[in-house]
Amino acid sequence: MLLEVRDLHVEFRTRDGIAKAVNGVSYAVDAGETLAVLGESGSGKSVTAQAVMGILDMPPGRITGGEILFKGRDLLKLKEDQRRSVRGAEMAMIFQDALSSLNPVLSVGDQLGEMFVVHRGMSRKDARAKAVELMDRVRIPAARERVRQYPHQFSGGMRQRIMIAMALALEPALIIADEPTTALDVTVQAQVMDLLAELQREYRMGLILITHDLGVVADVADRIAVMYAGRIVESAPVHDIYKAPAHPYTRGLLDSIPRLDQKGQELYAIKGLPPNLLHIPPGCPFHPRCPMAQDVCRTDVPPLYEVSATRGSACHFWRECLHA
Amino acid sequence: MSDNLTLPAQQGSADASSPSPETLLTVEGLTKHFPIYGGFPIRRKVGAVQAVDGVDLSVGVGESVGLVGESGCGKSTTGRLITRLLEPTAGRITYAGQDITHATRRQLAPVRSEIQMIFQDPYSSLNPRQTVGTIIKSPMEVNGIEPAGGREKKVRELLELVGLNPEHYNRFPHEFSGGQRQRIGVARALALNPKLIIADEPVSALDVSIQAQVVNLLQKVQDELGIAFVFIAHDLAIVRHFSQRIAVMYLGKVVEVGDRDSIYNRPRHPYTHALLSAVPEVEIDAEEDSRERIRLSGDVPSPIHPPSGCRFRTRCWKAQDKCATEEPPLVQISGNRGGHLTACHFPEDPTTEDRGEDIVLDPALAALEDDAAK
Numbered sequence: 081m082l083l084e085v086r087d088l089h090v091e092f093r094t095r096d097g098i099a100k101a102v103n104g105v106s107y108a109v110d111a112g113e114t115l116a117v118l119g120e121s122g123s124g125k126s127v128t129a130q131a132v133m134g135i136l137d138m139p140p141g142r143i144t145g146g147e148i149l150f151k152g153r154d155l156l157k158l159k160e161d162q163r164r165s166v167r168g169a170e171m172a173m174i175f176q177d178a179l180s181s182l183n184p185v186l187s188v189g190d191q192l193g194e195m196f197v198v199h200r201g202m203s204r205k206d207a208r209a210k211a212v213e214l215m216d217r218v219r220i221p222a223a224r225e226r227v228r229q230y231p232h233q234f235s236g237g238m239r240q241r242i243m244i245a246m247a248l249a250l251e252p253a254l255i256i257a258d259e260p261t262t263a264l265d266v267t268v269q270a271q272v273m274d275l276l277a278e279l280q281r282e283y284r285m286g287l288i289l290i291t292h293d294l295g296v297v298a299d300v301a302d303r304i305a306v307m308y309a310g311r312i313v314e315s316a317p318v319h320d321i322y323k324a325p326a327h328p329y330t331r332g333l334l335d336s337i338p339r340l341d342q343k344g345q346e347l348y349a350i351k352g353l354p355p356n357l358l359h360i361p362p363g364c365p366f367h368p369r370c371p372m373a374q375d376v377c378r379t380d381v382p383p384l385y386e387v388s389a390t391r392g393s394a395c396h397f398w399r400e401c402l403h404a
Numbered sequence: 405m406s407d408n409l410t411l412p413a414q415q416g417s418a419d420a421s422s423p424s425p426e427t428l429l430t431v432e433g434l435t436k437h438f439p440i441y442g443g444f445p446i447r448r449k450v451g452a453v454q455a456v457d458g459v460d461l462s463v464g465v466g467e468s469v470g471l472v473g474e475s476g477c478g479k480s481t482t483g484r485l486i487t488r489l490l491e492p493t494a495g496r497i498t499y500a501g502q503d504i505t506h507a508t509r510r511q512l513a514p515v516r517s518e519i520q521m522i523f524q525d526p527y528s529s530l531n532p533r534q535t536v537g538t539i540i541k542s543p544m545e546v547n548g549i550e551p552a553g554g555r556e557k558k559v560r561e562l563l564e565l566v567g568l569n570p571e572h573y574n575r576f577p578h579e580f581s582g583g584q585r586q587r588i589g590v591a592r593a594l595a596l597n598p599k600l601i602i603a604d605e606p607v608s609a610l611d612v613s614i615q616a617q618v619v620n621l622l623q624k625v626q627d628e629l630g631i632a633f634v635f636i637a638h639d640l641a642i643v644r645h646f647s648q649r650i651a652v653m654y655l656g657k658v659v660e661v662g663d664r665d666s667i668y669n670r671p672r673h674p675y676t677h678a679l680l681s682a683v684p685e686v687e688i689d690a691e692e693d694s695r696e697r698i699r700l701s702g703d704v705p706s707p708i709h710p711p712s713g714c715r716f717r718t719r720c721w722k723a724q725d726k727c728a729t730e731e732p733p734l735v736q737i738s739g740n741r742g743g744h745l746t747a748c749h750f751p752e753d754p755t756t757e758d759r760g761e762d763i764v765l766d767p768a769l770a771a772l773e774d775d776a777a778k
Binding site: 120121219221235236237238265266267268269270271273274275278279282292293294295296298299332333336337338346347348349350351353354 | 474475581583584611612613614615616617619620623638640641642644645678679681682683684685699700701702703704766767769771772773775
């Protein structure tokens with residue numbers, strides 16, 4: 081296994097109390113595999129990724145438990161300088177907003193080349209040549225001329241390609257893409273998503289794709305982990321989830337998407353609001369919004385039940401849900 | 405709550421050319437150019453962003469028209485022109501038989517209360533220092549309207565209608581979540597019993613599970629109160645769900661318009677094809693993905709120097725010399741249903757089925773696929 085997150089707990093100290101952002105998340109990604117982490121804002125999907133990358137703001141954040149095994153080593157036990165050599169070289173991240181993730185006062189060539197100067201000790205000239213090569217690889221037209229340009233001179237889609245190029249630069253084993261296409265238009269989003277998927281196949285990288293959009297992941301993911309209130313509520317191969325969700329929250333999400341083949345009818349809507357992380361409901365955190373909730377849901381936190389060898393659901397009534 | 409409880413014009417199987425019983429809003433040749441100033445020492449006009457360039461559109465009483473396109477295509481500007489938040493450069497806006505293109509403030513006053521707007525961002529569109537009651541009440545105060553039973557009673561009714569607790573009258577916007585704020589925005593838009601609501605990306609800032617709640621609310625409002633909607637969005641699935649007629653915009657122009665089934669099942673304009681094919685869809689049967697696959701290259705060109713002739717030609721796989729010289733008119737092409745207009749010299753076949761070969765214009769993807777094939 082390339083990456084294994086085991087029982088991770090993260091909390092944030094805030095003025096109003098302790099916000100429990102991640103409450104025992106476990107997932108694993110292998111080389112050449114794509115894991116989609118799906119959830120709404122506040123579900124803890126990005127915080128988990130930041131903990132894996134080691135870019136969590138601490139304080140106010142605090143990792144209170146768990147392990148992050150990368151190629152067998154527990155990253156949480158590494159010193160900061162060891163961690164640094166992993167970050168970028170062995171795992172890289174692509175952020176949602178390419179414009180604010182790039183430095184506006186450095187040319188894109190300098191920013192791409194910096195990877196090679198810092199991690200590989202290359203000369204600036206060689207690094208520049210590498211930058212052109214990378215821009216070619218993500219097929220930015222006229223790379224040789226554009227390498228001198230600044231981020232604002234590129235369009236949104238091209239900027240996201242530069243981010244992808246930067247993540248690919250040192251040929252990492254794992255890429256984490258945090259909502260990589262949310263800020264892009266549909267036609268450009270399709271281009272960038274396809275590009276990312278093709279490159280991942282070519283380099284046989286592990287890819288963690290964080291998103292709130294069920295549509296984006298259907299085509300590219302192998303597995304899906306659905307998060308709610310800092311927990312994984314369902315984890316399954318992509319096919320199984322779309323065919324028959326084993327958790328009422330997943331079912332609700334799938335049903336609330338307007339499909340191209342239906343119109344006019346009332347949409348299914350999950351009632352209520354996502355929970356406040358300062359006061360997560362006792363028992364199953366989804367019970368106040370769940371149409372299937374029983375008394376046991378209000379008191380007992382459901383473990384991740386084994387639905388099949390490759391599939392888990394944190395619902396006391398996963399059987400009923402699966403066959404609903 | 406309203407005396408007008410007639411259902412909206414239902415879009416049946418009948419063809420769309422039969423004009424809806426009554427046209428509420430007509431837009432002809434609507435144009436908005438934002439000037440660009442530059443030069444030193446005397447700043448003068450050096451160009452113009454052609455945000456909207458000759459848009460024709462009509463909305464029937466109680467009808468919902470969807471306006472879709474990518475960012476920068478002019479869909480929001482069109483919405484703001486219709487509400488006269490922006491002054492049109494050229495063209496004509498007729499509302500209920502009255503030309504309001506350049507109407508003065510005084511002339512607009514009675515119309516303004518009938519055309520309302522719902523904004524995208526529920527955080528910045530509500531005044532944080534006013535209570536919900538004040539926010540929803542203020543359109544009535546501005547227009548000097550005193551509903552039966554008083555304004556406060558009306559506000560409570562509105563809160564109830566949009567699914568909020570009337571007891572929350574004295575709360576402030578920050579006490580509500582994004583979805584609830586959007587409901588406040590809807591209540592404010594309904595305060596004056598409007599006949600037309602321009603909804604500019606009303607759900608795109610909301611979480612997935614909340615989007616459905618707000619879409620259902622808007623649908624209820626439209627059905628029960630018979631309000632006409634111009635629904636601006638980039639999410640094609642939601643537009644299809646909500647709107648009976650759809651207009652697809654590209655770089656300031658409407659490239660295709662028609663009723664919903666016609667646009668989604670029998671699109672003719674290559675851009676509509678590309679847009680539909682780019683929508684990620686939740687496939688239950690992932691094995692049989694029978695949709696066509698089209699990947700455009702690059703981004704939308706700059707509206708400061710739009711391409712000559714057909715504006716889509718720089719990204720179009722069917723473009724020929726004619727497309728660079730002659731601008732295609734928005735007409736009904738043979739094979740289209742009535743009311744389905746397309747602006748294209750070389751329209752595509754009216755199907756979204758998988759074609760023998762994918763159209764991949766993106767050099768990056770094409771190269772990767774070639775590598776994979778080897």
